[in-house]
Amino acid sequence: MNDRTPAAGAHRPPVSSAPPAVPVAGARTLRRSALWAGLLFLPATASVWIAAVATERGGRCLTYGACGDVPGPLFQATLVVAGAAWLAALTTPGGAPPSRARWAALWTLFAAELSFLSLVLGHYTG
Template identity: 60%
Template sequence: MNDTGGPNAPAPAPAPIPYLDARTLRRAALWAGLLFLPATLLGLVLALSSEAGGVCVMRGTCREIPGWLYATTLAVAGGAWLRALTAPDGAPPTRARWAALWTLIGAEMIFICLVMGYFLP
C-alpha cells in the first residue's frame, strides 16, 4: 500500500524553524548575564590580591566611588539584558537587539572596573 496519497497529493508544509541569529543572540545574552557574577567575583579577588588592594583594606584608604554609579551601570545592564533576551523567533533580530547585547557587555565591564577601582589607593 502507498501512504503518500498519490502523485497529485500536496506536499506537507515544512515546519517553521526559528532564525538562527535570534537563538545566537539570546544564547550570548544569557551567558553574558549568567557569567556577570563570577566575573565580578574574579575581579574582586584580583583587586584584593594586589598590594594596593591589601593596603586599602588594612589601612582603610580605599577610593570613594559614588553608589549611584554602581546602580546606574547595573540598571543599564539589566535593561539591555532583558532587551537582548526577548528577541522573537519569528524574525531576524534587529540591530537594536544586537546593540543591547553589546551595551550589556560594556555595562558589565564598567561595573567590574568600578569594583576593582574601589580598591586602588
C-alpha cells in the same frame, strides 16, 4: 469498518496552511550570547574583586578602608543599564531576524558589565 478510517461523524482537526515557525539562527545566537554574558557576570565580578584585593593597595583598602572614591549611584547605574540590556537581548523573538536595537542591547550589556568590573577594580586599587 477499518481502524484507519475515521467514523462518519468524527471530528478532524483543522489543517493549517501556515508553515511552522522555524527559529532564526541570528536570534538564537543573540539570546545565547546574552544568556552567557548574564550568567558569567557574577563569577567575573568575584574574580575581579579577588584579584583587586590580592594587591597591596587592595589589601590596605579592605583592611583600613583607604579605598578610591567611587559613588554608589555609579555602581547602581551600570547594574541597571546592564539588567535592562540583558532583558532586551533575552526577549528577542525567535521567528524573525533580530533588529539592530536588539544587537545594540547586547553590546550595551557588554559595555555596562565591563564598566562595572572596571569600577570594582578601580575602587579597590585606586
